[in-house]
Amino acid sequence: MYEIIEGFLEAIRLIxxxxxxxxxxxARSIIISFTATIFxxxxxxxxxxxxxxxxxxxxxxxxxxxxxxYALPTVIVGLLIFLLLSRAGPFGFLRxxxxxxxMIIAQTVLILPIMTGxxxxxxxxxxxxxxxxxxxxxxTRLQFLVNVMKEARFAILATVAVGFGRAIxxxxxxxxxxxxxxxxxxxxxxxxxxxAISLETSMGNIPKSIALGIILLVIALGxxxxxxxxxHR
Amino acid sequence: MxxxxxxxxxxxDTEVLQGITARVERGEIFAVIxxxxxxxxxxxxxINLLDSPDGGEIQINGIDIHKKKDQHLRxxxxxxxxxxxxxxxxxxxxxxxxxxxxxxxxDEEVIREKVRDVLDMVGxxxxxxxxxRTLSGGEMQRVALARVMVIExxxxxxxxxxxxxxxxxxxxxxxLVLRINRDLGTTIVISTHDMYQGQRLAHxxxxxxxxxxxxxxxxxxxxxxxxxxxxxxxxxxxxxxxGVVVAGGNGRSAVDVGGTLIQVxxxxxxxxxxxxxxxxEDLQIAPVDGRVSASDGNSFPGTVMSITPRGPxxxxxxxxxxxxxxxxSWKVVDGLDIREGSRVIVxxxxxxxxxxxxxxx
Numbered sequence: 001m002y003e004i005i006e007g008f009l010e011a012i013r014l015i016x017x018x019x020x021x022x023x024x025x026x027a028r029s030i031i032i033s034f035t036a037t038i039f040x041x042x043x044x045x046x047x048x049x050x051x052x053x054x055x056x057x058x059x060x061x062x063x064x065x066x067x068x069x070y071a072l073p074t075v076i077v078g079l080l081i082f083l084l085l086s087r088a089g090p091f092g093f094l095r096x097x098x099x100x101x102x103m104i105i106a107q108t109v110l111i112l113p114i115m116t117g118x119x120x121x122x123x124x125x126x127x128x129x130x131x132x133x134x135x136x137x138x139x140t141r142l143q144f145l146v147n148v149m150k151e152a153r154f155a156i157l158a159t160v161a162v163g164f165g166r167a168i169x170x171x172x173x174x175x176x177x178x179x180x181x182x183x184x185x186x187x188x189x190x191x192x193x194x195x196a197i198s199l200e201t202s203m204g205n206i207p208k209s210i211a212l213g214i215i216l217l218v219i220a221l222g223x224x225x226x227x228x229x230x231x232h233r
Numbered sequence: 234m235x236x237x238x239x240x241x242x243x244x245x246d247t248e249v250l251q252g253i254t255a256r257v258e259r260g261e262i263f264a265v266i267x268x269x270x271x272x273x274x275x276x277x278x279x280i281n282l283l284d285s286p287d288g289g290e291i292q293i294n295g296i297d298i299h300k301k302k303d304q305h306l307r308x309x310x311x312x313x314x315x316x317x318x319x320x321x322x323x324x325x326x327x328x329x330x331x332x333x334x335x336x337x338x339x340d341e342e343v344i345r346e347k348v349r350d351v352l353d354m355v356g357x358x359x360x361x362x363x364x365x366r367t368l369s370g371g372e373m374q375r376v377a378l379a380r381v382m383v384i385e386x387x388x389x390x391x392x393x394x395x396x397x398x399x400x401x402x403x404x405x406x407x408x409l410v411l412r413i414n415r416d417l418g419t420t421i422v423i424s425t426h427d428m429y430q431g432q433r434l435a436h437x438x439x440x441x442x443x444x445x446x447x448x449x450x451x452x453x454x455x456x457x458x459x460x461x462x463x464x465x466x467x468x469x470x471x472x473x474x475x476g477v478v479v480a481g482g483n484g485r486s487a488v489d490v491g492g493t494l495i496q497v498x499x500x501x502x503x504x505x506x507x508x509x510x511x512x513x514e515d516l517q518i519a520p521v522d523g524r525v526s527a528s529d530g531n532s533f534p535g536t537v538m539s540i541t542p543r544g545p546x547x548x549x550x551x552x553x554x555x556x557x558x559x560x561x562s563w564k565v566v567d568g569l570d571i572r573e574g575s576r577v578i579v580x581x582x583x584x585x586x587x588x589x590x591x592x593x594x
Contacts, residue, residue, distance in 0.1 A: 129320035133377075136281055137333040137384070138310035147332070151323055 003206065010207030011214060022208070026215050029192040032100050033168035036107035040115050040167075041160050043108075048119025049145060063120060069113030078176030081106040085177065098179040100190055106173040111163040118162060122155030123148060158230045165223040169216065171198060193219075234259040234420050235280060235388065239289035241444075242275055249275045251444035252289065257422055262414050264431035265424040267441035268467065273424035274317065276441070277392045280422065281314045293388070310337070313381030314390040318397065319373035321365035326357070329365045329376055333384040351383040355409060371402025378409060382417075389413065391423040395430065403430075410434055428468050432456065440464050461589055462508040471513040471548075471558045475591060478505045485583065493554050495531050499588035506591035515585035516559040518549060520569060521576045532580040533557075537571050551579050 014022050051062060083089050085097040085105075096102045126148050134147050149156065171194035174180075178190035180199055191199075193216045200209040235257040242250040249272040257263040265273045278284045280291055282298060282305055290297045298308050313333075322329050327348055334344045352358050355375040360368075365376055374394060381389065391410070395403040411434060413419050425431055431438045432452040439449045440460075448460035459465040465473055476488040478501050487494045488507060501507055521534065535553035542548075547566050550558045557579050561569075571577060 127320055129316050129318050130322065132278075132283055132314075132316060133320060133322075133380075134332070135283060136309065136312075136314040137380070138306060138336050140306065140336070143336050147322070 007206040007210050011209075011211035014208065014211040015214065019211070022211055022215070024186060024189075025191055025193055025196050025212065026219075028100070028186065028189065029168055029194075029216075030219070032103050032192060033107060033164055036104045036111065036167050037160060037164040039104065039108045040111045040163050044112055044115035044159075044163070045119050045149075045156060048116045049123060049149065051116070052120045052123040053145065053148070063117070066113050066117045066120070070117060072110065072113060073172065074110055074170040075172035075176065077106055077110045078173030081109065081173065081177045097177060098181060098190060099188065100178070102177040103174050103190060103192070106177045107167040107170065110170060110173055111166050114166060115159055115163040118159035119156060122152040122159060125155060126151045154230045158227045161223050161227045161230070165220060165227075168223075169194065169220055171195060234294065235422070236292040236295075237276075237280075237289070238292065240276070240279060240286045240291060241288035242272070242279060242284065242286050249444055250279075250286070253441075253444075253446060254289075255439050255446055255449050257420060259420055260414070260418045261436045262410065262421045262423065262434055264435035264438045265422065265441050266426065266428050266431040266438055266467075267424075269426055271441045272444050273426075273441055274392050277314065277390045277422065277424055280388075281312055281390050282309050283314075310384070311386060312388040312390060313384060313386035314392065315374070315377050315381055315394045317393040319370045319377060321368065321373050321376055323366055324364075325361065326352070326363050326365050326368070326376055327361040330380045330383050333380060337384065347383050348379075351379040354382065354412075355379045356405065369402075371398050371405065374398060374402065374406060375409070378406065382413060385417070387420060389419045389421045391421065393424050393426065396426070407434060428456075440467060442467070458587055459510060459589065461592055462510075463592070465508070465510040465587070465589065470510045470587075471560070472509070472511040472516070472556075474509045474511070474555050476507055476509055478503050478507055486588075488588070490555050493533065495586065496583040497586040497588050498583050499586075501588060501590070507588050508591050510587040510589060511557070511581060511585055513548070513558050513560045515581050516557060517580045518551065518559055518561065518569065518571070519578050519580065520571070521578055530580055530582045531586075532578055534576065534578050537573055537575045537577060539573060540566060540571070551577055553579055 051059065081102060082097065084091050085094065085102055086092055130151055131148060134144050139147060174192055175195045175198065178192065178195060180195040181190045183189045193212050197209050197212045197216070200212065237253045237255045240250055240253040241248065253276060265276060267273055275284065279286050285299050291299060293308060301308070322332065330348045330351060331344050334347060348361065352360060355378055357372065357375055357379065365373065368376065395406050398406065407430065410421060410423065414421050423434060435452060437450065438452055438455050439446045440455060442463050447464045448455060455464065456468050459468055459470065462473055474490050476490040476495065478486050479489045479494070480487040481501065481503050484498055484500065486497050486499045486501060488497055488509060495509060497509060499507070533553035535551040538550045538552045538556065540547050540549050543560065546560045546562055548558055549561055549566065549571070550556055
């Protein structure tokens, strides 16, 4: 018990003193997951819009499949990207394995289904009368799309927040394709909050684990706060 | 202007429209009235190109609008539609109204001016910066009307625009409809399940029942000479009685209703099955001992079956072998001193009876 309290106090000290190691790991975590979220948004939002507004055979099954992939285990994504990027894999020549880029790719793939699915829900949540009104007012296809997205803007923003939250809190893929490397340069290191917590805990460095844990928790809570604020608009 | 030629539409197994044929003239207000689920919304959506018909065609200015795919946008931009459910975009009133003009690439300067004018027209001046979603249903519906009118459509389609509104808002919308039609000459097609609204607004009415127009005509025609039993019932004729013509000639006929003969004015020949439609206000009720002035009219003794209140009136139903209902003011009911079980005499002129052919099946 005493050990935990001491660890907690030490953790507070690390955060307050802006411990360079802790700060670097946090910053890296945010940068990697934020980048992945941007890529995923650029893919998922247009994709979701196309699926929602298009009519094609198998649309329902496709949406079902996407929703099933919400539960995609992070290690499976990690394993998949690992196999693709490993030396023997089809993209081995890119030499991306164990780089932040690999982690960005893995996290993008990981959050794509949930972001696409939530985009579809966001757009189908727009009142059909609103959609009819837009068409009736003489919108072209593009004007229609832009305005429906405008109506769903808060729900789409919430989608982005959900994607970021899932990306920054996952550990399986990050450790498999990132490798939890602490290199001399910031850019080639792949140690992020989750992987660092897992490592420090196993090494018995509890104060640091707790410090990193608090930061991760604060980020997760912050993201949630953003989501609830948006949803109450 | 708008020509509906044998238009049909089905959703799954239900044939909502089964061959609609009618013509809406330029500059007229045409009301589509009918009970809920009759297909009124579907018809308006077809005209607005929001759905495609399964059969027949809809022509606007002689062009089959559903055929010319490449002209859909141009044709749709001639029209505006106000929907039953008041719906506003999640932005300011100004942005809501500007949408249609934005689609058409109008300059912001012009937009500002037009939005101001149209807000003035619908009586919402100064509402520009309000969040549209915070408005009341009636105000939102006026914004919806402004949003459509700002693009100056040739045809205004309104799908039960007052169905969810309070009476004061209904009155405002109706006033606007009449004003738009009068001042701007806009052709208006409005659907409503309120027959009196149809009567107040329309130059002509189409009564939509079971997917077809049971009757198209002026409000006066619809209300005084309904084409069928169903139309008669829908326009609120209280007394609809089945009978058989037993004697005819000189435009006069006698109709046998369960053994009682009723004198009517009708062109139908002997032996035909008919329905007699009698408006309740054309019935007189008198006490049995009173004087009845019905030398050539119809007078039947009967027993009062029920007296039910209806606003400031009472609906008195009398059993004369067949039921006849009359609407009387409370005062008159008191004056007659009648109650359930009282014996009375019901009388009406032959001219008060509108006779329609009985629909078989």
